[in-house]
Amino acid sequence: MSSNNRALYEQVILEHNKHPRNFREMEAPDGQAEGYNPLCGDQFSIYIKYNGDIIEHVTFNGCGCAISKSSASVMTTLLKGKTRKDAEALFVKFHNMITSSPETPLDERDLGKLAVFGGVREYPVRIKCATLAWHTMLAALDGKKVTVSTE
Amino acid sequence: MIKTGEREAKQTRHAGGSPGLDVARIREDFPILQLRRDGKPLVYLDNAATSQKPRQVIEALRNYYETQNANVHRAVHHLSQIATDAYEQARLKVKHFINSPLSCQVIFTRGATEGINLVAHSYGRQYVGPGDEVIVSAMEHHSNIVPWQMLCEEKGAALRVAPINDAGELIFEEFEKLLCRHTRLVAITHVSNALGTINPIRKIVEAAHRYCIPVLVDGAQSAPHLPINVQELDCDFFVCSGHKMFGPTGIGVLYGKAALLESMAPFLGGGDMILSVTFEKTTYNTLPYKFEAGTPHIEGVIGLGVAIDYLAEVGMDKIAAYEHELTEYGMQVLSDIGGVRMIGTSKEKAGVLSFTMDCAHPHDIGQVLDHEGIAIRAGHHCAQPVMQRFGVPATARASLAFYNTKEELDALGTALYRVKEVFE
Numbered sequence: 001m002s003s004n005n006r007a008l009y010e011q012v013i014l015e016h017n018k019h020p021r022n023f024r025e026m027e028a029p030d031g032q033a034e035g036y037n038p039l040c041g042d043q044f045s046i047y048i049k050y051n052g053d054i055i056e057h058v059t060f061n062g063c064g065c066a067i068s069k070s071s072a073s074v075m076t077t078l079l080k081g082k083t084r085k086d087a088e089a090l091f092v093k094f095h096n097m098i099t100s101s102p103e104t105p106l107d108e109r110d111l112g113k114l115a116v117f118g119g120v121r122e123y124p125v126r127i128k129c130a131t132l133a134w135h136t137m138l139a140a141l142d143g144k145k146v147t148v149s150t151e
Numbered sequence: 152m153i154k155t156g157e158r159e160a161k162q163t164r165h166a167g168g169s170p171g172l173d174v175a176r177i178r179e180d181f182p183i184l185q186l187r188r189d190g191k192p193l194v195y196l197d198n199a200a201t202s203q204k205p206r207q208v209i210e211a212l213r214n215y216y217e218t219q220n221a222n223v224h225r226a227v228h229h230l231s232q233i234a235t236d237a238y239e240q241a242r243l244k245v246k247h248f249i250n251s252p253l254s255c256q257v258i259f260t261r262g263a264t265e266g267i268n269l270v271a272h273s274y275g276r277q278y279v280g281p282g283d284e285v286i287v288s289a290m291e292h293h294s295n296i297v298p299w300q301m302l303c304e305e306k307g308a309a310l311r312v313a314p315i316n317d318a319g320e321l322i323f324e325e326f327e328k329l330l331c332r333h334t335r336l337v338a339i340t341h342v343s344n345a346l347g348t349i350n351p352i353r354k355i356v357e358a359a360h361r362y363c364i365p366v367l368v369d370g371a372q373s374a375p376h377l378p379i380n381v382q383e384l385d386c387d388f389f390v391c392s393g394h395k396m397f398g399p400t401g402i403g404v405l406y407g408k409a410a411l412l413e414s415m416a417p418f419l420g421g422g423d424m425i426l427s428v429t430f431e432k433t434t435y436n437t438l439p440y441k442f443e444a445g446t447p448h449i450e451g452v453i454g455l456g457v458a459i460d461y462l463a464e465v466g467m468d469k470i471a472a473y474e475h476e477l478t479e480y481g482m483q484v485l486s487d488i489g490g491v492r493m494i495g496t497s498k499e500k501a502g503v504l505s506f507t508m509d510c511a512h513p514h515d516i517g518q519v520l521d522h523e524g525i526a527i528r529a530g531h532h533c534a535q536p537v538m539q540r541f542g543v544p545a546t547a548r549a550s551l552a553f554y555n556t557k558e559e560l561d562a563l564g565t566a567l568y569r570v571k572e573v574f575e
Contacts, residue, residue, distance in 0.1 A: 008518065009515075009519075009573060014573065014574065017574070018574075039530065040513075040514055040529070040530050040531075040544070040545055041530070041531055041535075041538065041544030041545045042544065043544070063512075063544055064512065064544075065512035065513075065514035065515050066511070066512060066514075066515045066574065067514075067515075069512075123518070126514075126518070129514065
């Protein structure tokens with residue numbers, strides 16, 4: 001594989017694509033949204049369960065490319081135990097990183113696991129793949145059965 | 152990994168290619184095919200999206216602006232006459248290329264999409280009413296679905312869809328059952344852009360004509376690859392797109408039977424499409440100008456004419472035969488790879504190789520291939536109903552042209568093994 005490919009398909013991304021975490025429908029979620037990218041047919045549902053103000057559990061299901069699926073998977077692992085405000089802040093952090101210029105250095109300590117998606121910045125058409133689950137999560141935070149679209 | 156022995160055997164079997172088609176020589180005419188990506192030669196397999204242009208076309212565009220540029224059908228000055236002659240000469244070339252009876256039946260449009268919309272607007276609004284029906288097939292490109300949907304919605308008519316089988320072939324008996332006294336038009340593709348299926352147009356037209364129903368053929372994917380004879384097909388309308396025929400973008404052709412075209416109201420109003428205008432009444436121009444309002448895409452028309460000269464010189468029969476051989480070879484390369492599912496396995500098939508892989512989403516396939524210098528398309532190919540029919544969100548699609556080679560298809564095969572390495 002060429003070095004460019006390696007930069008996009010980081011090992012973490014490939015691993016989450018193959019073994020997505022929290023990949024199942026949730027019964028009676030407190031928040032739920034469906035995200036759709038009509039250009040490539042990617043489709044994910046995000047389910048959220050609260051315990052008071054705290055996100056107790058996040059799951060997802062659906063189908064999409066390796067970037068969109070691994071992004072959704074990594075996201076679900078980061079949201080457990082967070083407040084709604086924390087989740088929104090994480091969305092902003094991810095969104096700012098992924099839409100930054102590829103030359104902008106990544107603050108890996110601040111970004112943590114999210115840094116593996118830094119390579120996506122080189123591929124403008126793939127940014128929507130990476131952000132689909134995140135936008136859907138934002139809608140699911142307080143919505144029931146909302147549908148979001150990238151277009 | 153790739154079964155080298157077998158592949159070599161196949162290459163030897165096919166060595167020499169089609170008689171009379173010097174592909175190496177043809178490739179020299181296409182400057183873009185000399186490009187390299189990270190040291191790897193460009194393997195362009197996205198011809199169903201758009202084709203590359205030979206030097207002759209590129210030079211004709213330059214020559215037009217350097218020596219011929221003027222508006223057509225207007226001024227008495229010398230340049231205008233040169234531009235008009237070149238423009239009308241191109242119409243004549245199209246006439247011969249599709250074997251239209253008269254050149255006035257050749258109308259220049261912006262592309263196949265505009266051709267279909269023209270017919271939907273001018274024929275559809277005039278002849279389709281409440282309770283009427285328009286038939287399309289389940290393998291249509293969005294451009295041969297949406298204009299009819301819009302028309303049906305406006306008129307209170309119904310869109311009927313002829314189904315396809317698991318190979319991606321039209322189920323002819325089901326299509327025939329849809330034909331009835333309410334049907335006002337059949338709009339069907341000649342070659343499916345997502346599946347490669349070649350439809351039996353002659354048979355479809357015969358069936359429709361038994362009910363006196365006109366047939367529009369979407370030739371966007373057939374005109375660049377198969378000999379077209381509209382009189383033999385006996386279709387009532389035929390549309391195609393210049394940029395898929397090795398010509399410029401923004402230019403296309405609508406052919407129509409003269410009586411139908413004459414009976415139809417204009418599509419767009421403006422200059423060139425009139426004989427006389429007063430505030431009380433406008434008299435429309437004759438064919439084909441009635442449907443060519445405004446200053447046309449003159450250099451596009453001239454460029455398309457040169458592309459057609461190029462195709463005619465190579466010979467459409469030879470192109471079709473060579474591409475058929477390439478298609479069979481490509482199908483073999485792909486089906487040798489475990490975990491590849493071909494979408495579109497019609498018996499009559501043009502050079503569209505649509506597939507999915509168990510291990511990777513089409514986008515990821517396309518991405519890895521891109522890094523190998525191989526350009527394919529990944530997505531729904533503007534044919535979402537086809538994706539739904541086969542239960543896939545998208546496919547990867549390698550689409551061929553006469554400048555492609557078996558070596559390039561081998562490179563595709565090798566790169567797909569790489570995809571498996573990455574994602575399995």
